[in-house]
Amino acid sequence: MSQNLDTGVETGLLPRERRRFSLRLRVMMAILAAAVAPSLLVFGWSQLDRNVQGHMWGRVRDVAEAALPALDDPHELEQLAREYKVRLRVVDAQGSTLFDADADAPGDPGSHVEAFFLGAKDAPTLREFDEQLGPMLARADVVEAKRSPDGKYVGCDFLPLVFCQAIYVTPRDGVPRIVHVQQSSNRAVLEVYTLRAHLFRLSLVVVLPMALALAFYMGSRVVRPIDTLRRQALAKATAESPDAKLLPERRDEVGVLADAFNVLLMALEKKRADNEAFVADLVHEMKNPLAAVRAAADTLSEGVDAPRAERLSRVLRDSTSKLDRLVTQFLELARAEAGMPNEERSDVDLTALVRGLVERLRDDPRHAQVNFALKGEAANASPALVRGVAHRLDALFGELLENAASFAGQGGQVVLALAVTSTEVIVAIRDSGPGIAPEDRAKVFTRFFTTRGRQRGTGLGLSLVKAVAEAHGGRVAVLTPESGATFEVRLPRLK
Structure with missing residues (x-):
C-alpha cells in the first residue's frame, strides 16, 4: 500500500506536502482547547479580579x-462620597463622628456574573462589618496611622468581604482629626483565586492526561477512515483496470462521503464509456466515406476514362460533403454540450423566431405539399422572450421542423404550438407522420441513432437539439400522441 502512496506522489496524484495543520492535529487541538478552556477562563477572570483591589486602593486614597x-x-465632602461611591467619615480626637456620608455601592456587572457562576456570597455589608470593628480610636488600623510618620494608612483585605480603607490623621486648629474612607466590592476575588488553584491542580493531574488520550484517540478515529478511502482511491487509480467503487469501513458521515464519491466515480465512468462509444461511433461513421475516398483515389491513380472520372468525382464530392457535415455537426455538438462558452447571449423572441422558420419552410420546394399550422401564442404573434444564443435556437427549432416536415410527407401536416407560463416558454411540434416506435423513443436523442437510413441523416441532429436546449437551461422530450410524433421544448422564460 505504501508503494501506491509513493506512486501517487511521484505521478502527481497527490501533493508532495501536506497542509501545515492536518485534520488529525486540528481535532487534537480542539479537544485539548476544550479541556483547558475552564482553567484559562478562570485564570483570565482572576487577572481581572486582581485589579479590583488596586482600583479601590487608589480611589480611597484619592x-x-x-x-x-x-x-x-x-457639602463638598458629600459630593466626594457620592462621586467616588465611598463611605467618608470625619472623627475628632475623642472619637465623635463629625461627618458621615455612606455612598458605598459594592455591586457591578462582574460581581453579578460571579454570583451567577459561584453563588451569592454570604458576607456582611460594609456598614455591618464596620460596626463589628469597635470604637474608631481603638482600631489597630487607626493606631497604626497615628504612629505613622505621615499619619496615613491605606490597606485592603479579602475577609469577610473585599474592601479597602484609607485613614488620614491630620491636625485641625491644634486638634487631630481622623479622615476615614472605605469602599467595598461584592466581587468574589478570594473564591476565584481558590477556584483557579483547584482547577489548575485538577487539570494538571486528571483533565490534561485524559484530554491527551482522548485527543489522540479521536484524531485517529476521525482520520483513519479518510486515510482508508485515500488508499483505496490511489490503489484504484494506479490499477490496470480501475473500477468506481470505494468501500468505507463505517456507515457514518465518512461512509456517506464515500457513497457520494462512488456516485461521482460512476458518473465519470459512465461519461468515459459514453465518450468511448461516441468516438467509436464517429470512427464508424467516417469509415464509409473515407473508404470511398480511398477507393476513388486508387482508381484515379490507375488512369480512367472521362465518364468514369465523372462518377469518381461525384463520389469524392459526396463523401467529402458527408465528412464535412459530420465534422461540423460533431463540433457544434461538442460546443453545445460544453454549455456554449464564450457565445454572446441576448434576448430572443421565440414567437418571431419560430414564425420565421415556418414561413421559410413553407417557401421550401421540398415541403410545398406540407401544411404548416401555428397555434397558441405563435398564432397570435405574442412575444415570448428567452435568454439565449439566437442562431443556436434557430438551429434547434429548424432541426425539429425539418424532421417533422420530412416525416409528415406530401399532403401531411406539421403543427407548432407555443405557450407561455410564469416560468417557461413551451414549444410543441407535432407531425402527422408514422410516429416513433415505442422501442425507439428512448434512443432518439442518442448520438448517431437514426431511423431514416445512413444516406439521409447522420444521427446527430436530435442529439444537438437536446444539447442546445440543456445549454439554455431547458429540456426537450418526445411525447406519445395518438398519431405522428411530438417533440416538446421547454426553455426558461425571461421575466
Whole structure:
C-alpha cells in the first residue's frame, strides 16, 4: 500500500506536502482547547479580579487626599462620597463622628456574573462589618496611622468581604482629626483565586492526561477512515483496470462521503464509456466515406476514362460533403454540450423566431405539399422572450421542423404550438407522420441513432437539439400522441 502512496506522489496524484495543520492535529487541538478552556477562563477572570483591589486602593486614597482641605465643608465632602461611591467619615480626637456620608455601592456587572457562576456570597455589608470593628480610636488600623510618620494608612483585605480603607490623621486648629474612607466590592476575588488553584491542580493531574488520550484517540478515529478511502482511491487509480467503487469501513458521515464519491466515480465512468462509444461511433461513421475516398483515389491513380472520372468525382464530392457535415455537426455538438462558452447571449423572441422558420419552410420546394399550422401564442404573434444564443435556437427549432416536415410527407401536416407560463416558454411540434416506435423513443436523442437510413441523416441532429436546449437551461422530450410524433421544448422564460 505504501508503494501506491509513493506512486501517487511521484505521478502527481497527490501533493508532495501536506497542509501545515492536518485534520488529525486540528481535532487534537480542539479537544485539548476544550479541556483547558475552564482553567484559562478562570485564570483570565482572576487577572481581572486582581485589579479590583488596586482600583479601590487608589480611589480611597484619592478621596482622603481630596477631603483634607474640605473638612469644614460638609457639602463638598458629600459630593466626594457620592462621586467616588465611598463611605467618608470625619472623627475628632475623642472619637465623635463629625461627618458621615455612606455612598458605598459594592455591586457591578462582574460581581453579578460571579454570583451567577459561584453563588451569592454570604458576607456582611460594609456598614455591618464596620460596626463589628469597635470604637474608631481603638482600631489597630487607626493606631497604626497615628504612629505613622505621615499619619496615613491605606490597606485592603479579602475577609469577610473585599474592601479597602484609607485613614488620614491630620491636625485641625491644634486638634487631630481622623479622615476615614472605605469602599467595598461584592466581587468574589478570594473564591476565584481558590477556584483557579483547584482547577489548575485538577487539570494538571486528571483533565490534561485524559484530554491527551482522548485527543489522540479521536484524531485517529476521525482520520483513519479518510486515510482508508485515500488508499483505496490511489490503489484504484494506479490499477490496470480501475473500477468506481470505494468501500468505507463505517456507515457514518465518512461512509456517506464515500457513497457520494462512488456516485461521482460512476458518473465519470459512465461519461468515459459514453465518450468511448461516441468516438467509436464517429470512427464508424467516417469509415464509409473515407473508404470511398480511398477507393476513388486508387482508381484515379490507375488512369480512367472521362465518364468514369465523372462518377469518381461525384463520389469524392459526396463523401467529402458527408465528412464535412459530420465534422461540423460533431463540433457544434461538442460546443453545445460544453454549455456554449464564450457565445454572446441576448434576448430572443421565440414567437418571431419560430414564425420565421415556418414561413421559410413553407417557401421550401421540398415541403410545398406540407401544411404548416401555428397555434397558441405563435398564432397570435405574442412575444415570448428567452435568454439565449439566437442562431443556436434557430438551429434547434429548424432541426425539429425539418424532421417533422420530412416525416409528415406530401399532403401531411406539421403543427407548432407555443405557450407561455410564469416560468417557461413551451414549444410543441407535432407531425402527422408514422410516429416513433415505442422501442425507439428512448434512443432518439442518442448520438448517431437514426431511423431514416445512413444516406439521409447522420444521427446527430436530435442529439444537438437536446444539447442546445440543456445549454439554455431547458429540456426537450418526445411525447406519445395518438398519431405522428411530438417533440416538446421547454426553455426558461425571461421575466
